[in-house]
Amino acid sequence: MALATRTPGRSGPARTAPPAPPRGPRTAVGRFWRSTIGKKTVMAVSGLAMLLYLVAHMVGNLKVFFGPEEMNGYAHWLRTIGDPVLHHEWFLWIMRPLLLLAVVAHGVAAAQLSRRDLAARPVKYAHRKPRASYATHTMRWGGVILALFLVWHILDLTTGTVNPRGEAGHPYENIVASFSTWYGNTIYIVAMVAVGLHVRHGLWGAAQTLGAGSRTRDRALKVTADVVALVLTLGFLSVPVGVMTGLVE
Amino acid sequence: MNLTLRIWRQPGPDSEGAMTTYEVSGISPDMSFLEMLDTLNEDLIERGDEPVAFDHDCREGICGACGMVINGDAHGPERTTTCQLHMRHFTDGETIDVEPWRAAAFPVVKDLVVDRSAFDRIIGAGGYVTVATGSAPEAHATPVAKPAADTAFEHAECIGCGACVAACPNGSAMLFTSAKVVHLASLPQGAPERETRVLDMVGTMDDEGFGGCTNTGMCTTVCPKGIPMSSITTMNREFLRATRKGGGSR
Incomplete structure (x- = not known):
């Protein structure tokens, strides 16, 4: 145990009596959210939910390689999931608030944790070394980039507001239109590389946070995170590359 | 060995601190990092300057009292405590940066000493x-x-x-x-x-x-x-x- 440093007869922050423990929230949920591990658990669960969605999204995107009918038919089918129990598009409208909740919870927890983390090292080291991997130290800015991309992506291919074509019910044509512009491609490619980097560290980190990691499983978890990140990024990138090379037109 | 040291000097918890440069000579590669600092402190005392404050106790790597960030690494380049780090891991003429642990929860008491x-x-x-x-x-x-x-x-x-x-x-x-x-x-x-x-x-x-x-x-x-x-x-x-x-x- 570290020695308690005693320097009597002086005043200063180092020697003031320990502050009375702050009166924390009394409910279990409040205590959980207040703690760093609780917030990280929220980030892990919401992150995994978004990752599951992304995998399904990526697989669905590959339909674009089988022509407009296949792609547009798939898009139409998405609106009929749950039929006849669920009305047209109800499934999508159930998923949308859930995904929004995951994004908001992930972002709010990340912002609050980041503020804590930055405040915990008020004076930086004079001698700085490059440290953790690129994926690890781009988590915060990468997350911000992804949040901004999400807005762009919805305006581009869901509402069609910024899409050069933006015709409802014709996702295939809208995708081709978006990826026929230089800015559409650039924004998308940057964001998909950011997704890959984010998932690479995030998936492994989520496993650690949820207590799934162990010494024997560590390597397997890291390889899984790398493979999922790579497959996800390549799968998403194949669509703009397909349009650019004329494979999809 | 002759070394240039850049050490964080801070007179007290509320004072401003700065990296201060010192030259130290006659260091044996067999000395521990703390013995090297002892040598520097003897020079400083002889010159009438304030010696560099740092925490230390057992000097055999089991008490956890010593600790400083050396060239950006906690406890320096070897995976051991600062007291068990030897000067043979540095080269003659090298410039070494020495800083205290940096954390809001570990306020600096003086120089390299933090309150843990x-x-x-x-x-x-x-x-x-x-x-x-x-x-x-x-x-x-x-x-x-x-x-x-x-x-x-x-x-x-x-x-x-x-x-x-x-x-x-x-x-x-x-x-x-x-x-x-x-x-x-x-x-x-x-x-x-x-x-x-x-x-x-x-x-x-x-x-x-x-x-x-x-x-x-x-x-x-x-x-x-x-x-x-x-x-x-x-x-x-x-x-x-x-x-x-x-x-x-x-």
Whole structure:
């Protein structure tokens, strides 16, 4: 145990009596959210939910390689999931608030944790070394980039507001239109590389946070995170590359 | 060996500090880093200057008192404590940067000395077990399985030096806290406080102003006792288990 440093007869922050423990929230949920591990658990669960969605999204995107009918038919089918129990598009409208909740919870927890983390090292080291991997130290800015991309992506291919074509019910044509512009491609490619980097560290980190990691499983978890990140990024990138090379037109 | 040292000098907790350059000569490669600083301090005292303040005690790598960030690494280039780091790991004529642990929860007292009593308060929140006092218990009354004993011992090795906090980009005390939580949670003796311990120690850790874990793993690369990353994972698991059970005294 570290020695308690005693320097009597002086005043200063180092020697003031320990502050009375702050009166924390009394409910279990409040205590959980207040703690760093609780917030990280929220980030892990919401992150995994978004990752599951992304995998399904990526697989669905590959339909674009089988022509407009296949792609547009798939898009139409998405609106009929749950039929006849669920009305047209109800499934999508159930998923949308859930995904929004995951994004908001992930972002709010990340912002609050980041503020804590930055405040915990008020004076930086004079001698700085490059440290953790690129994926690890781009988590915060990468997350911000992804949040901004999400807005762009919805305006581009869901509402069609910024899409050069933006015709409802014709996702295939809208995708081709978006990826026929230089800015559409650039924004998308940057964001998909950011997704890959984010998932690479995030998936492994989520496993650690949820207590799934162990010494024997560590390597397997890291390889899984790398493979999922790579497959996800390549799968998403194949669509703009397909349009650019004329494979999809 | 002749060396140029750039050392953080700060007269007191509330004063401004700065990196100050010193030349030191006649250093033997067999000296420890602290002996090299002793040599510098003798020079400074002879010149009538204030010697560099740094924490140290056992000088054999088991007390955890010493600790400074050397060239950006907590405890320097070797994975050991600063007292067990020898000057043979540096080259003649080298410039060495020496800084205190940097964390909001570890305020600088003077020069390289920081106040690590936040660690004591984390331990005080739950780093204990309940025992029946009186005559010594029968040695075999509480059997401990060999794997559990090994895990407990591995984590009990933590000397509380604070290198994990110093190396973490978030100034997080997760590795320190998890070492004690896992140590006691793996033993039958630690079972009565298993839930309250992890909730209370993590609560105190957060209240002391340490940052959260972002799984960079920097802590484990500098830990002189080799506390593994799996320690943090196990504490996360213990925390979630205790939360489900609704324990905690706070």
